[in-house]
Amino acid sequence: MLTLLVTNSLRLTQESLVNQTRQRSEELNILFNGALGAPLAQRDYATLNEFLEDVRRDQGVVYMVLKDRSGQIVASAGWEANRVLPVPSHSLEVNKERDDRFDLAVPIKLAGQTYGTLSYGLSSKFLHDAQSHLLQQSLLIAAIEIFLSFVLLAGLGFWLTRHLGILTRATEAVAMGDFNMVLPVKSADEIGQLTQTFNLMSETIRGRIAALTENEAKFHAIADFTYGWESWIDPNGQLIWSNPSVERITGYTPQECMEMTNFPVNLVAESDAENVLHSFKMALQGGEGKNFEFQLRCKDGSIIWVVVFWQSIYGANRENKGIRASMLDISGRKQAELALVDALADLRRADEGRRLYLLSTEEERARLVALLGAMNMGILFVNADSKVKYYNPAFMRIWMISEETTLAGKSAEDVLKHSGNILARPDNFSKHVLSALEAHEVSDSFEIVMADGRVITQLSYPVRDNEGRFIGRLWIYEDVTRERQTAEQLIYLAERDSLTGLFNRRRFQDELSRLLADSDRHESHGALLFFDLDEFKYVNDTFGHRAGDAMLIRVAGEVGALVRRNEILSRLGGDEFALLMPDATEKEAETLAERIVRAISQIPFRFEGQNLRLTTSLGIAHYPKHAVAAEELVAHADAAMYQAKESGKNAWRSYRPDLDDSREMVSRLSWNDRIGRAFENNLLRLHFQGVYLTDTGELSHLEVLVRMVDEQDESRLVMPGHFIPFAEKSGKILDIDRWVLRESIKLLSKSASIPSLAVNISGRSFDEPTLPHYIAEQLSIFNVRSSRLWVELTETSAISDLQDAERFIEALRQTGCHTCLDDFGTGFSSFAYLKHLKADVLKIDGLFIRDLPNDRDNQVFVKSIVDVARGLGKKTVAEFVENAETLEMLKRLGVDMVQGYHLDKPRGDHPAILAGMP
Incomplete structure (x- = not known):
């Protein structure tokens, strides 16, 4: 009320002062028209300026600016010429830019005709001074009133609350947990009623605490010893309580779990982390997840399966308190389920396998029949009673049995009666068949030689069922005639010189080793003849390799006609030849050497219209007279050949050690040893x-x-x-x-x-x-x-x-x-x-x-x-x-x-x- 009174006084005072200011401005307007009308009409600007200065000094006017009817400033006082005049106020409002004046304007008239306009600023200082003085007096009075009110209220309050001290101390004791406090009631006033109410509240709290303690004991008896893992997670996802079962299931204590961030998502296995995190967020937002199963990583690193049920928790006013997470270890059940799933999958696979097996068996049978039909090997299957159960077309071809003949059901002994083949040795074949039938084992490969020269191999395999019982026999026949011929041809090519058809160096080495071994065993003698063609390189370079090849072929033919069946003629390479003579005396070797030299010299050889004469140089080394080792025998035969060349070529020589003392001969022998x-x-x-x-x-x-x-x-x-x-x-x-x-x-x-x-x-x-x-x-x-x-x-x-x-x-x-x-x-x-x-x-x-x-x-x-x-x-x-x-x-x-x-x-x-x- 004091504030309203002071405010109203200030408002009334201001209104009064504004009315006074308005009256004064009206008086000044009359004064200005009377004083400025005539000089302005006469354009007496000096008088006008003097008047404006006098009025400004004496009448509390801040500034004055006089404009003629065209708007031109003709006189001014207290105003700079370049400044823009403020907008005049019609309600005596203080200038917003400056609060120390009122901006006014009055038209200057004379005899009803307007000659200009006077803009002036009326000082408002008196108004502010009055308001300030009134405000100071009002605030002083208000301060005295407030002080007196505070003293009065303090005394009254002390009187009214003198019994509240005891109640305050009792309240503090209750706040410290002492609920046995009982206060005496000393008055029947409001304080006494409050004391009675406090005693009743204290008694009620004691009862509630006893009931809460009992309920908490029951809760812990149930929650702490329940088999499942119970947790309470606040709305921010932070664990605030967990029962001891969490340690039994995960290995982490409840305190360790509460110190974790993002629990229990941080323990989820990587494969289930994304799904669990999504379910966890949905539960925090008020959703529920039932029987959500996932894998959890325990403290020892092991992985277990758990099932969780998220349930939202609300307070008395339905405010969200978080979620309750109930979890159970279902590893055993999960393993049983997985085992059951695996078993079912195995059953399905087995069933599918049986179906596919039947299908594949039919396909395999078709493929087998096609394969056996396309094979070049003859297949004959007879049962335990020696009755034919199956045979393929190759069997019919090999044994030259007519395709119109039906062998199925016939006795195995009668099969070959339908064959057009004639066995070269039927007795051996019969013995082999009988021995194979009696053995009930896999027989060795047996070659059947036909009268027409063909060779057929026979193999026998006993056939047994899954329990090992003998149920028949499989006979396999193959015509290997061509393979034998090819093998013989390959052996021939491997041992023969491709140009002359003579034995090559490889076969020569083998035969030489065999000759020496036989000679040692039987204490016999032998000889080795080495020869090459004189000037062969000249012929080859002059007439080309075709001439040289033709010459080598001709020499091989001529010399080959001179050797006996037990003697080995070989081409070692180029124009070099060697001849092994087992059981040969020195005389026989020398006789053959003479015939070879003479035969080669007498070969009539003509190439592209030119006659060519061939000669040879031949060396003889006897075993064991000249050498006891193969390499040494070859070296001495080679040395003898060079001795023949040194004698003029077209000649032969037996190895003479006394002539082998030249540097070249000695070097040839010594180098062989050095290389070895x-x-x-x-x-x-x-x-x-x-x-x-x-x-x-x-x-x-x-x-x-x-x-x-x-x-x-x-x-x-x-x-x-x-x-x-x-x-x-x-x-x-x-x-x-x-x-x-x-x-x-x-x-x-x-x-x-x-x-x-x-x-x-x-x-x-x-x-x-x-x-x-x-x-x-x-x-x-x-x-x-x-x-x-x-x-x-x-x-x-x-x-x-x-x-x-x-x-x-x-x-x-x-x-x-x-x-x-x-x-x-x-x-x-x-x-x-x-x-x-x-x-x-x-x-x-x-x-x-x-x-x-x-x-x-x-x-x-x-x-x-x-x-x-x-x-x-x-x-x-x-x-x-x-x-x-x-x-x-x-x-x-x-x-x-x-x-x-x-x-x-x-x-x-x-x-x-x-x-x-x-």
Whole structure:
């Protein structure tokens, strides 16, 4: 009320002062019209300015601005000329920009005619001073009134609440948990009534607490000892209570569970986490999930199956208190269910399997009948009573039984009565059949020879049921006549020289070993004859390989007609032949040698209109007179052949040790032993020389070269030119070839970063049809890609035995290896051989490279080789590149690859090998 009174006083005072201000403004308006009308009409601006200044000083006017009827300012006081005049107020409102004046305007009239307008600001300071003074007096009065009211209320309150202290202390005791407090009632007023009410409330609370304690004990008795795992989760997803069963089920204590975040979702197995999280969120939003099963990870890491029931919890006012989660461990039931599901699935699969089995049995029977009908082997099945149950068409064909004849149900003994075959040895066949029938076991393969020369194999298999009872017998017949003929032909090809039909080097070695063994066993004698054709290389180079082949065939035929059935004539390779004479005396060997030399010299040989005369040089070595070992016998026969050549050729000689003291003969024999010891003592070494791409200078591959460590001085290496010729003569070159191949492939297997390797193979290897298989086998054993191995063959060796070389190269190509024809250009009609020798690379002989920049003919020849090779899709390699000038010319001629001392020298520790090693 005081506030209303003060506010109303201020309002009335303000209204009074505003009315006074309005009256004064009206008075001033009359004054301004009377004083300013005439000077303004007369345009006496000096008088006007003087008047405005006087009025402004004396009448409490803040500013005055006089405008004529055109709006131009003609006089002013207290106002800057450039400022915009405020909008005049018609209700005496204080200027919002400044609250110390009223902005007014009055038209200046004279005799009813308006001459201008006066804008002025009337000071409102007196109004503010009055309001401030009145407000100060009102606030002082209000402060005194409030103070007196506070003193009066404090005294009254103390009087009214003097008995509440006891009640306050009792309330504090109740708040501390003492519900046994009883207060005395000292008055009958409101305080006394409040005291009685407090005593009643305290008694009620004691009863409620006792009941709550009893209910809590019952709750814990039920919740703590229930079999299931009970939890209470607040609306934010935080666990706030869990019974002790959680530790029995999961291994985590209730306290550990409440400290976890996102419990129990964080314990769910990954496979069920997404579904459980979705169900958990739905439950927190008021939904319910019944019998939701998932897998839970326990504290020990094990996985169990649980079933959960989410149930929302609401307070007395239906406010959401969270959810109750009831969980049970159902691992045992789940395992039983899964076992039951598996069992049902097994039953379904078994049922489906039986159905499919019946179907597949029918299909299998149809396939079996079709298979047996399409087989080339004859099938005959007889039951335990020897009655025919089944036979296929092949059986009828093999035994030449008419297709119209029905054998089913007939006795097995009567079957062959319908056959058109005639057995060569029926007694043996009958004995075999009887023994097989009596044994009730699998019989051995038995060959039945027919009178027409056919060979049929027979096998017998007893047939038993699931319980092992004998229910019949299966007879299998196969006509192997063609296979036997093919096998015999393969054996013939493996042991024979493809050009002459004579035994090859491999069969010669076998027969030589057999001859020596038989001679030792029976203490008999033998002889070995070695011979080759004189000047054969000249004939081959001059007239071509066709002439040479024809000459070799003719010689083989003539000499073959002179040997006896127990004597073995072999072609060792090229123009070299060997003849083994078991049980031969020296006289018999010499007689045959004379006949061979004479027969060859008398062969009339004419080729393309030219007569050619052949001669031979032959050497004889007797066993055991001249040697007791195979290698030694071969070496002495070879030495005797050279003794015949030294005597003028077209002659024969028996081995004479006294003539074998020349350096060449001694070297030939000693080198054989040295090569043998090199293998025994591991004295062979590999060296490598790089082969580079001509255009880029990058390494293409490495050529493998063999060296031998000197027995006397291990720091010195023996170059291959010293021992390879003797190895070729003695046949040890084959062992060297295989050693180099194996060691090279073994080296390649150590790292895929090692460059490809090129290995030289001797011409003697053409007589070894198993060498390509050996290469493929080594590549497989060491798991090396075949494209990383290059095999180089000399052209001269290849064209001396073109058919063997062609077959050998094709076998190498089948293994996947690259093939290179070395020393290309040295043979006669080299280009013509390329259509037969399918080599990938041609290595131009160094003879054409050494002086290439200065030899015009060699340049033309090399260019021709490059052009032909490129046209046939082959690469070219130039060896013996020993200066930059030669290298530059080879680039211009288009050679693909180069090697030589200018680029790289052979060495055992080649940088490319070391860089590629792991």
